[in-house]
Amino acid sequence: MAIELDDTGAVVIVGSGAGGGTLAGELCARGVRVVLLEAGPRIPSSEFRNDEAFAFQQLSWRDPRQATGTWATARLSPDTPAWMVKAVGGSTLHWNGLSYRIQPREFRARTEYGAIDDANLADWPLSAEELDPYYSAAEKRLGVTGTHGIPAHPPNNNFRVLAAGARRIGYRQVANDRQAINSEPRDGRPACLQLGFCNQGCRIDAKWTAANSEVPRAERTGRLDLRPGAMALTITVNEKGRVDGVIYSDSEGRRQRQRARVVCVAGNAIETPRVLLNSATAAWPDGLANSSGQVGRNYMHHVAALAFAVFERPVHMHRGITVPGTVFDESGHDPARGFAGGYLMEAAAAGPAFLSALIDPGGWGPDFAALMERYDHMAGVLLNGEDLPREDNRVSLHSSAKDQHGLPIPVVHVDEHTNDVAMREHFFRQVRRLYEAVGAVDVRDPLPLSSAHNLGTCRMSAKSGDGVVNRFGQTHDIDNLFVSDGSQFTTSSSENPTLTIVALALRQAEYLAGELGRRNL
Amino acid sequence: MTRRARRRAFLRWLAATGLTLPALPALHAFADNHAAPTDLDVFLAALLQQLFPHPALDAAVYGQGGQILAGAADADPGLRGLIVAGWAALDAAGDGPWLDRSPGARRAVLEASVDTPFFQVVRGLGGLIFYSLPEVWALVGYQGPSFEKGGYLARGFDDIDWLPEPEHGD
Ligand SMILES: Cc1cc2nc3c(=O)[nH]c(=O)nc-3n(C[C@H](O)[C@H](O)[C@H](O)COP(=O)(O)OP(=O)(O)OC[C@H]3O[C@@H](n4cnc5c(N)ncnc54)[C@H](O)[C@@H]3O)c2cc1C
Ligand code: SF4
Numbered sequence: 053m054a055i056e057l058d059d060t061g062a063v064v065i066v067g068s069g070a071g072g073g074t075l076a077g078e079l080c081a082r083g084v085r086v087v088l089l090e091a092g093p094r095i096p097s098s099e100f101r102n103d104e105a106f107a108f109q110q111l112s113w114r115d116p117r118q119a120t121g122t123w124a125t126a127r128l129s130p131d132t133p134a135w136m137v138k139a140v141g142g143s144t145l146h147w148n149g150l151s152y153r154i155q156p157r158e159f160r161a162r163t164e165y166g167a168i169d170d171a172n173l174a175d176w177p178l179s180a181e182e183l184d185p186y187y188s189a190a191e192k193r194l195g196v197t198g199t200h201g202i203p204a205h206p207p208n209n210n211f212r213v214l215a216a217g218a219r220r221i222g223y224r225q226v227a228n229d230r231q232a233i234n235s236e237p238r239d240g241r242p243a244c245l246q247l248g249f250c251n252q253g254c255r256i257d258a259k260w261t262a263a264n265s266e267v268p269r270a271e272r273t274g275r276l277d278l279r280p281g282a283m284a285l286t287i288t289v290n291e292k293g294r295v296d297g298v299i300y301s302d303s304e305g306r307r308q309r310q311r312a313r314v315v316c317v318a319g320n321a322i323e324t325p326r327v328l329l330n331s332a333t334a335a336w337p338d339g340l341a342n343s344s345g346q347v348g349r350n351y352m353h354h355v356a357a358l359a360f361a362v363f364e365r366p367v368h369m370h371r372g373i374t375v376p377g378t379v380f381d382e383s384g385h386d387p388a389r390g391f392a393g394g395y396l397m398e399a400a401a402a403g404p405a406f407l408s409a410l411i412d413p414g415g416w417g418p419d420f421a422a423l424m425e426r427y428d429h430m431a432g433v434l435l436n437g438e439d440l441p442r443e444d445n446r447v448s449l450h451s452s453a454k455d456q457h458g459l460p461i462p463v464v465h466v467d468e469h470t471n472d473v474a475m476r477e478h479f480f481r482q483v484r485r486l487y488e489a490v491g492a493v494d495v496r497d498p499l500p501l502s503s504a505h506n507l508g509t510c511r512m513s514a515k516s517g518d519g520v521v522n523r524f525g526q527t528h529d530i531d532n533l534f535v536s537d538g539s540q541f542t543t544s545s546s547e548n549p550t551l552t553i554v555a556l557a558l559r560q561a562e563y564l565a566g567e568l569g570r571r572n573l
Numbered sequence: 574m575t576r577r578a579r580r581r582a583f584l585r586w587l588a589a590t591g592l593t594l595p596a597l598p599a600l601h602a603f604a605d606n607h608a609a610p611t612d613l614d615v616f617l618a619a620l621l622q623q624l625f626p627h628p629a630l631d632a633a634v635y636g637q638g639g640q641i642l643a644g645a646a647d648a649d650p651g652l653r654g655l656i657v658a659g660w661a662a663l664d665a666a667g668d669g670p671w672l673d674r675s676p677g678a679r680r681a682v683l684e685a686s687v688d689t690p691f692f693q694v695v696r697g698l699g700g701l702i703f704y705s706l707p708e709v710w711a712l713v714g715y716q717g718p719s720f721e722k723g724g725y726l727a728r729g730f731d732d733i734d735w736l737p738e739p740e741h742g743d
Contacts, residue, residue, distance in 0.1 A: 101718070102717070102718035102719060102720045102721075103718060105705075206730075206731055207731060208725075208730045208731050209729075209730065209731060209732065209733040212731065212733050212736050213733070213736060216736040244724075244726075245723060245724030245725075245726045246719075246724045246725040246726040246730040247719045247720055247724040247725070248719055248724070248725055248730075249718075249719070249720070255720045256720070365735045366714070366733070367733060368714070368716075368729060368730075368732070368733070370715055370716065371716070371725035371728070371729055371730040372724075372725050372726075372730035372731070403704075403715060403717075404704040404705075404709065404710060404713050404715050405700070405701045405702075405704040405705045406701075407704070408700035408701065408703070408704040409697060409700055409701060414687070414693070414696060416623075416624040416625065416683075416687075416696055417623070417624070417626065417680070418626055420624075420625065421625050421626050421627050424625070424627075424704065424713055425627065425712065425713055426713075427713035427714050427715055428713065428714025428715070429714075490736060
């Protein structure tokens with residue numbers, strides 16, 4: 053459906069990923085007309101390729117950015133603080149489909165962990181019980197294995213090594229379900245064929261993405277106007293202090309202004325605060341909806357690293373689902389380990405080229421070549437741990453560098469907390485024990501990774517001074533401006549974030565449609 | 574896309590990954606297989622052989638890698654300058670051209686240069702290029718793209734036979 057630029061009745065959503073795509077799907081189903089602005093193109097799944105370099109060029113967000121601070125990313129990939137997608141469907145084209153709920157106690161991080169020096173911890177203004185029905189709806193929508201009677205996938209080699217090692221050292225919570233990847237045909241999409249290229253856009257659409265599920269769902273209602281190639285630049289405000297439109301650069305590079313009744317920003321937690329900061333006016337000198345000063349702050353990305361082990365006999369980790377299952381035993385809060393919060397250990401694979409960069413950075417010569425020849429004897433595991441919010445870990449605008457639209461590029465600054473470092477070291481020790489218990493002959497400590505999870509930069513808070521949005525993702529400052537992605541997270545938790553992003557979007561859609569119906573917006 | 578444009582896109586990709594992202598270049602697309610090897614191709618092939626010596630591999634595989642790396646340098650004057658200067662430094666450190674020395678003598682000079690930007694760039698970029706060659710994949714046991722072959726569902730995704738079965742999580 054075409055919605056006119058001067059139509060003042062529609063909801064305008066910025067970004068078509070996990071948050072924005074789901075919000076569009078659910079709002080349209082509830083009878084609301086939606087303009088969906090997406091900076092990237094619409095790419096049919098038939099154009100995805102089992103080729104990581106090609107996929108990176110085809111899918112990834114490559115506009116200029118800068119990483120600063122003490123995190124390894126600032127040193128190793130200063131131009132790429134994070135890995136995300138610029139296309140219809142957003143980073144769900146890259147994602148692995150792990151769909152875990154945040155644990156109830158993790159919603160109360162400040163209360164549970166107590167005050168921690170140099171951290172800006174807070175409790176969510178929302179409980180697990182309140183989110184429970186939306187989690188359940190999200191699991192059904194994504195077809196998450198192990199929920200709603202959907203069977204788990206058969207475990208692949210890489211997971212089986214992790215699981216066996218875990219049990220040998222006494223871990224008990226080991227599971228390969230909770231994946232938004234079809235284990236049987238569902239929702240018009242086929243079952244997984246274990247291609248092993250989940251991050252390159254699932255070629256057969258066995259994996260749920262906002263592009264193969266949410267956008268089509270919205271389109272079927274006839275209420276969606278999807279605009280690929282439309283990069284939102286700023287949000288405009290009227291004399292009453294309400295937002296009334298979005299200025300964007302369209303697919304031809306022309307400036308346009310779409311009028312709006314409500315604006316929802318879901319550009320992923322680097323671009324979302326950037327749009328708000330770029331929308332500063334005389335009335336909002338520090339950025340739109342930023343009376344708290346918290347827009348862009350409390351950036352979190354999970355403590356992440358990838359470790360590999362070599363075995364005497366073959367593993368073939370590259371065969372099948374890229375991230376096939378997880379050990380949960382370290383996901384609790386146990387200060388005796390020397391850090392607050394917990395972490396997950398997720399089996400994960402990589403191809404030889406990436407491995408050559410990561411397994412022994414700087415290594416070369418006969419020993420290194422011999423190590424690489426053991427590629428098919430290796431297993432891998434990813435660390436996904438809770439990182440602490442810090443006010444000065446933040447997304448801000450560069451003082452001089454501009455992007456192709458003439459807007460300041462985002463700078464992502466992270467100084468690691470000692471908690472993050474202690475957690476990573478604990479993970480390395482446990483990984484070594486785990487893999488050695490099933491006969492690893494060589495376990496390598498890896499480098500940390502660029503961020504795949506961006507969180508917290510417009511966080512939810514009970515009080516308006518502590519964060520940017522309320523329990524529904526509505527900004528404290530402006531009634532008809534919402535944040536609809538991982539920027540809302542008050543804390544990162546140890547779980548991968550997307551199921552929660554989807555659950556929050558479903559809850560926000562219900563609230564928003566209700567408020568529109570009651571003429572409160 | 575022209576080969577030159579592809580090379581440029583590839584270099585942008587490398588800069589963007591910063592070696593920290595799991596991404597695999599389809600680099601054979603950059604090799605100009607029919608052209609006669611240049612001096613730079615030959616030097617880089619010898620360098621790759623020092624960096625990643627796999628006894629079972631044919632010299633032609635290193636030749637291919639050298640050509641691709643040289644192709645990347647053609648598309649990026651900064652990279653080319655770094656490589657050419659690094660080569661000159663290897664020649665200057667010792668008697669006669671580096672390429673004319675024994676493998677042991679070549680290695681000794683390289684060992685003394687591991688902290689130079691030249692070494693780090695050829696190690697990092699060279700590794701990505703070299704370990705993306707299909708011949709090298711075959712050697713290390715990586716099977717590459719699988720969509721065309723129906724995935725790994727019927728091709729051993731769970732064929733490991735030396736471990737106890739995992740139970741479902743509790
Ligand atoms: C390799 C990889 C693996 C992952 N695996 C998992 C996993 O297994 N489990 C999990 O829970 N999470 C996973 N994630 C994370 C997951 O992809 C993200 O949490 C999720 O997609 C974030 O949703 P979002 O809506 O915030 O942003 P995105 O999904 O990134 O969507 C944002 C969209 O907004 C668009 N956009 C941005 N700015 C603008 C603008 N100004 N104007 C218009 N459009 C704009 C972007 O182009 C993009 O399409 C993974 C991520 C990566 C990179
Ligand atoms: S392993 Fe399954 S989900 Fe992943 S790309 Fe292949 S078919 Fe898709």
